[in-house]
Amino acid sequence: MPLSWDDLAGASLARQFPERTAQFPDDTADSPSPERVATLLGAIGPIQAQNARAPFIGLAARIPGVTHAQISAAYTARSIVRGSNLRGTVHTSTPADHALLDAVTHLGQRAPQARTLRLVETDLAAVWAAQEAFAAQDPRTPAQLWEHLRDWISEHDPTASPRLNDAAGRYFGFGHGGLIREPLTGSWSGQTAPGYRSASAVLGTDYTAARTGFRNDPDATADALVRLHLARFGPASRHDVAWFSGLGLTAIDRALARAAGSLHQDIGPDERIYWSLPDAPPPRSVDGVRLLPEFDALLCSIDPRARRRFVAPEHYDILWRQENGMLLAPLMVDGRLTGYWRLVGAGRKRSVEVTYFARTRKPRRAEFDQPLAALAAAMALDIDGLAVARHTGT
Structure with missing residues (x-):
């Protein structure tokens, strides 16, 4: 299947x-x-x-x-x-x-x-x-x-x-x-x-x-490079590995052919072949809220056409600002990218503004307690405010 x-x-x-x-x-x-x-x-x-x-x-x-x-x-x-x-x-x-x-x-x-x-x-x-x-x-x-x-x-x-x-x-x-x-x-x-x-x-x-x-x-x-990608970001198609590495598909195809006997192959929802290592960890869910950085691996280790494993295409078009090639910092809820967030203010004292996409689950304020504490510790900030709103743009 x-x-x-x-x-x-x-x-x-x-x-x-x-x-x-x-x-x-x-x-x-x-x-x-x-x-x-x-x-x-x-x-x-x-x-x-x-x-x-x-x-x-x-x-x-x-x-x-x-x-x-x-x-x-x-x-x-x-x-x-x-x-x-x-x-x-x-x-x-x-x-x-x-x-x-x-x-x-x-x-x-x-x-x-x-x-x-x-x-x-x-x-x-x-x-x-x-x-x-x-x-x-x-x-x-x-x-x-x-x-x-x-x-x-x-x-x-x-x-x-x-x-x-x-x-x-x-x-x-x-x-x-x-x-x-x-x-x-x-x-x-x-x-x-x-x-x-x-x-x-x-x-x-x-x-x-x-x-x-x-x-x-x-x-x-x-x-x-193929093994690094499969171990850290896989399962992956030839297009995913080529996108991440900057190498051409020919070089990736040859590497996959050399390793084929030691890799698993499955057909993906886009009819591409997805490769994985035999000792890969079992799938897991990540419940609750995480605040991810711009250009996180959940997007940038994957070929753009296959990023729907984490984000709906219409939401991806909002996250990725095509006119300047920049990404908004993604909001992850229950393992899906369902919005974006930003720090507001200057200096050590900041607040956080979160925007979630329409027709996605609205994150509860209590779900932000740990992510905000983690962000404050990692960035050495004092985060004293949180605003959560639904995305209203086109």
Whole structure:
């Protein structure tokens, strides 16, 4: 019998919302545990983080009680890292996952960067190595990396004619996957100016060896990426894995073919084949209310045409603002995305406004007690107000 959208949702929720166990016992803000934060992030997978607060909110929604101090300490200790990778986005991940995302980004970005840089006498590997060497000792700003990229190409490949005077060209200064970013001022959860360091220089020999192994073996990279996606976000179709990774369908198909004997296959409600690992956890429901960050994995790990496993198409069109490519922060009720929410105010003292969609269950005010406490702890805020209203727009 084909899987339903509810079947797919239950299976994915078991991966994205693991049951709380002794792996992550309660800690206090005075005793942060970077390793335990990293254990949780390793279990649920990379969090899309071009909005710096997203990992804080996403982790809090999955393990209520984790604190801003704990997550910040994990960043500072390099137990978790943030970098520009995959589809040109930003992700927070464990160092082990970042080594893989780095190599996947090299595969996915090779063609567009080659078209833009127009190299003649050198190659992309040399360009990327030069950028990493420039950022090995000190954090570099995007402007400094952009200038270094232009100067390096001018010196080492003077016959090239790179198109670097636009946003895409600027991104190539830091977006090849080999760098990790940190705030130059302010907190890890703030949208402050970033500095970039070479991941291999910061994370050491074990990281470098893992990354080098992936970079030197494109098939192994694609194979590991497929297994990461199925373990953290599955079940998944070939389109889901390609969307998340930025790799083409051909590379994903070859990886799935190599692994086919060790994977389960089911037909989904859209008649696509959905792949899963044999040791996947049993499906689960997630009752009540969760406040998720923009670009949460419940949406952004899945091909857009298949996101109805978590949200009705008419509601998805509201959450995803097509005119600017931005997402509203989703409200999850009983495992479905049924609205959106936002913080109101400035400074430490805030309130929360929640909007739920028509023809969905109105969440009860008491259901927000734990989510608001989790949000306050993770963002180090004093949340003293809640407004709940039905969406009235078109």
